[in-house]
Amino acid sequence: MTESFLPHMNGVTGSVLQILRHLERTGHEAHVLAPDAVGLPTEISGAAVEAIPSLALPGYRNVRVGTSPAHRVAASLRRFQPDVVHLASPFALGWRGALAAERLEVPSVAAYQTDVAAYAARYRVPATTGLAHTHIARLHRRATLTLAPSEDAAHRLADLGVDRVRRWGRGVDAERFQPMRRSAQLRAAWGTETVIGYVGRLAPEKQVEDLAALQDIPGARLVIVGDGPSRPRLETLMPSAVFLGHLEGDALAAALASFDVFVHPGESETFGQTLQEAHASGVPVVATGRGGPLDLVRMGIDGWLYRPGDLEDLRMRVADLAGDARKRRAFGAAGHQAVQGRSWASVCDQLLGHFDEARALQAVDAGARARRRTRPDPSRSIDARRWQRYVALGDSLTEGLCDPGPEETLRGWADRLALLLASRGGLHYANLAIRSKRVRDVCETQLPRAIELRPDLVSVLIGANDLVKPRVDVTALAAELESAVTRLRAIGADVVLVTPFLPDRRAAGIYAARFASFATALAGIAARTGAILIDTDLHPTLPERPHWGEDLVHLSSRGHRFLAYRVGEVLGVPHADALGALDASLHDDEPISAGLWWRRHALPWVWRRLHGRAAGDGRVAKHDDYVYLGRSRAPRGVSVG
Incomplete structure (x- = not known):
């Protein structure tokens, strides 16, 4: 694909x-x-x-x-x-x-x-x-x-x-790109002593406009190969340059080999295939010292790397080679020699090796998933389980903020999930989550109480409040949480790990890398401990605005319902998907005005931060002990307190 x-x-x-x-x-x-x-x-x-x-x-x-x-x-x-x-x-x-x-x-x-x-x-x-x-x-x-x-x-x-x-790098066609393709006819047509060349798209991300700093190097002329949306502006910016348009095949190889210096100013290159092709053609390279070129250009051996964004440094490096034919030949020969072992055949053989490794890893992953979906009794599948004691751990998301229930109570996705599970024959349910809590709070306060309750199912959704701090050590955070999961698994409880998630808002983007890193760590915890992973990335509609409450930080009732049904599906609740679709069709959430959002949510949050307080200070869990959900009486032998 x-x-x-x-x-x-x-x-x-x-x-x-x-x-x-x-x-x-x-x-x-x-x-x-x-x-x-x-x-x-x-x-x-x-x-x-x-x-x-x-x-x-x-x-x-x-x-x-x-x-x-x-x-x-x-x-x-x-x-x-x-x-x-x-x-x-x-x-x-x-x-x-x-x-x-x-x-x-x-x-x-x-x-x-x-x-x-x-x-x-x-x-x-x-x-x-x-x-x-x-x-x-x-x-x-x-x-x-x-x-x-x-x-x-x-x-x-x-x-x-x-x-x-x-x-895994890229191969180079050393048969097509080689020094013997150099064309005296092309060089005569360009009418210059020294040719400074570029090959690539003419687009903003390639930063071709930086080449304007090279226009007046004595005895040199810019030759630009490629096409794209920036071409009209670039032709105006560099009127003395030769624009050849898009070339390929032998025509491209001849043009490239006819350069004296190859320059690539783009700072967003993950590799730099044209740099390899220039070296194969025996042409020294000057490129920005960022990204892929760092692996392809050897400073002072087959080219120069200049400081990203420093056009004076770029000009100095190019002028150094443009004015020294002997150095150009030495650099070009070194570059040509360096790429001889990078044929496409050898690179594609490496790719086949990676394919084999992926197949082996898939088998390992399948085994891990199978282990996560079994209880201590391996003869029972996840679809056949009926849990009797469920404890929810976490912060405001699991407490249920922005999901109002009857008589000014809060419901939330965990409460809704408990009702789904209770439909299979009754359930004892405790919710120890408290708003503003972090991983340490779960591990030091909520976990001991959960172990006292001897649950056979525990859900954990935590980490968002840690990940939005100015500084966070994701590795240490995950290690602390893994210890808690290990203790829960040791008492025979199934553990549902839910990856934290962000709303689809521009401001949330600054935390994206942290959340992704933590989610990857949770996947590792699940694989090692046998926990059941709920990877919210599998549900790309969850970040959408209708799933978020009026404060734009917590899930709305619709969002809580959505998450509850998705977890229910994984846990084998019969017809959870169909029930979720029916539930969604019966509800709709009203948007909140921006002014009301500032008065009701943003300003109070800022006040608490300035005074070193959190919304959960002094609060207790809404269900610190089991409540029974279901019509029948508690089964014999089940502890309720």
Whole structure:
């Protein structure tokens, strides 16, 4: 599954084409899902190409974004029955592919190739950088394995909470890109002594306008290969430069080999394929010292890296090479030698190895899921369980803020879940959650009381109040929570771990990386302890405004109902999905005005913070002991106090 494909040619498309050729050569069967576009082939390298409905990308009328729903993608995968799903630079279509692969229990390998968050910032699209990071994190956490093209990209993914990251670079076509392609005819046409060249899209994220700082280097001329929405403005900005438009194949190889210095100013490159092709062509490289170029350019050996954003440093590095033919030849020869071991054949063989690893990891994951879905008695499945004592731990979300009940009480998702569970024959239920509490409060105060109650089911939704602090150690936080889960599992209780979540609001984006990292840690806790993980990322509608209360911080009644039914589904409550749909159709929430929000929620919160107070100070749990839900009397032998 690829976000970009023919007829639009770019780094993602080029990689997919090389992978398909290698799969065909090595006897594997492939099937391609790609955004529909005029000129999209129906077959290539022995692989059928399935067109997915798409929309044009703003600013790129010829670039399409796949819009197919996950169920259609799942149906396509079900027909082909793949051993592994490769997600090439996933974002929109790739997200649906990751969900579909998980639903079918097929391993998926996601190749991180495009820094979408950086692109969003450059284009100033409505999706903020924070929200883009959130999406990238949840997508790659869905994948069985993630491939990062550079060390910098791997660190960026780790900062977003993505684990199972492996390094996988890109190959270079050393037969096509080589020094012998240098053309005296082209150089004569360009009419200059020294050629400073660029190859790539002419778009904001590539920062091609920075090349204007090189226009007046003595004896040099800019030659720019590529096309895109920025071309008219760039031609005005750099009137002396030669713009060749889009080139490919041998024409591109000849132009690249005819450069004296290759310059790439983009700061959002996860790899930098054109840098490799320049080196293969025997041309020294000057690139920004950020992202993929850090792995490809060896300072003072085959090129220079300049300080990001420092155009004086850029000019100095380029002028150094432009004025020294002997140094250019030495740097070019070193770059040419460096890429000789990076053929597409060897890189694609590495990819096949990653596919094998993903299949092995999928088997491990399937085993972990099976263990999480069994009680201490392995002969009973999760669908057959009937719990008798349920205790809910957490903060305001589990207490039920913004979900009013009768007589000024609060309900909340845990109360609603308890009613669902009680429908199967009665239930003893305690809710120890208190607003504003943190992981430490759960572990030090709520946990001991829960153990006294000897539950056979415990839900834990905690961490949001910790994650929005100015500083937080996610690893230490998760370790503390894992200790609590381990103690609960030791007394024979099933534990439901719910990952904290954020509303779909611009301000929430600054915490996205922390929440993603913590969710990844909870997945690890569940796998190690046998807890039942409720990964809220699997429900992308939960952050939407109707699911959030008037304070824009807590779930609304609709949101609490939604979460209760989703957890009920996982716990095997009969017809939970159908009941949830019916419940949703009978309710609607009224919006709150911005002025009322400030008076009722924002200003009181600021006052409490300034005075070192929290909303939960002095409060006690609403159900510190068991209450019985159900029509029948308490079963014999069940402790109620």
